[in-house]
Amino acid sequence: MSSSTATTAPPATTPTTITSPSPSSSSQQPKPKTKLKLKIRRAVAPADVAATTALINAAFRADDTTDVYLGAEHERISLATEESVLGSMTATDIAVFVGVVSKAAAVDYEGEELEHKEEEEEEIVGHFWLQKKSDTLAWLALLAVSVKGQGQGWGSQLVAHAEQVARDEWKAQRLEFDVVNTRSTLRRWYEKRGFVPTGRAKPFAYELHPDWEGVLRADLEFLYYGKDL
Template identity: 25%
Template sequence: MANENIRFRIASQDDTMALKQLIESAFRAEDSRRGWVGNADLASRFSIEAENVANVIANPDSTFLMASDTNGTLLGTVGVSKHDPDSARLFMLAVDPQCHRGGIGKQILTHAEDYCQRVWCPKVLGLNALSSREALISWYMRRGFRKTGETSPFPREEFKDLDLPDDLHFVEFVKTLTPAS
């Protein structure tokens, strides 16, 4: 269900703490859908430094796009970055846990794709997902992303005290974009 009342804007440094809080709450959220969260212990420990959020906003080749309702309540966000002249990358797609299953993630993803095409004109858009998040991987595939066959390592050293699967990694995805006419 599309919410016609979502407003999008580019984040400013003043949004750093609100984005940090939203991203952490979204990544820590419990969800009953099988395979959506992956490892609950890992999800419950997710954190991002405010400095990392601020650095993304300050970088001229990246930002966070923010989705809010008409009252200005932050509903979700996604990071976007220019990877090279032919590709852009999405990261940290996060939706307020109270808004899950409402179609907001799909709208944010669509807006991010449009934004990247307007600003950088990439041929492809990349992203990754944690290998244990089966439902999220399927969700990205339904949105036109395909697995590249490549993976990137999970930072196990940051979670030494957790019993994580040996094969935990990030699955890399790409989506070919149609040039804007």
């Protein structure tokens, strides 16, 4: 991913949809009685950088399967840095979006009615960014949902918003992304939403992340998925 700005955007080989918007296979969060709808907005405030970085890394570390990691109890790694997130936010060809809910609602897992406040403090619980690859093609990356909000349908809301922006604002005719080949549950999740494999793949960039050696599986690669808009 390139940027014409001075700040460096995440490299093209940064894992994109490695985080999962759906619950992990072995740990389930308590599901609230009432689902909360996200407010989705552009990430532009300085405070968004730290919160977004923390969200992406927490979602990645929460994977307790062996889809990506060598073992369920193995060391976990960080996927994003504040520098890379800021680079995305300031890049001229990338639009970063976050999904937010009020902090009071975000911790209400019993579905109880909450007293409305005029200026409730927001909590970032979802994230993705879009890159305009061409006049007809948009690229989706780093879709992530807060672990404690999985099962709320927030991942679907984020994807739907990405499609809407790409189609209605950018006039793109197609949306694509890449996903790690071993994430079978995540791949099925996208397929249920109309995305299909393109038949293309690219190697996982192990050489750019020597600190990941011995932590991640050695058979990872990225598969391209796409959907006509």
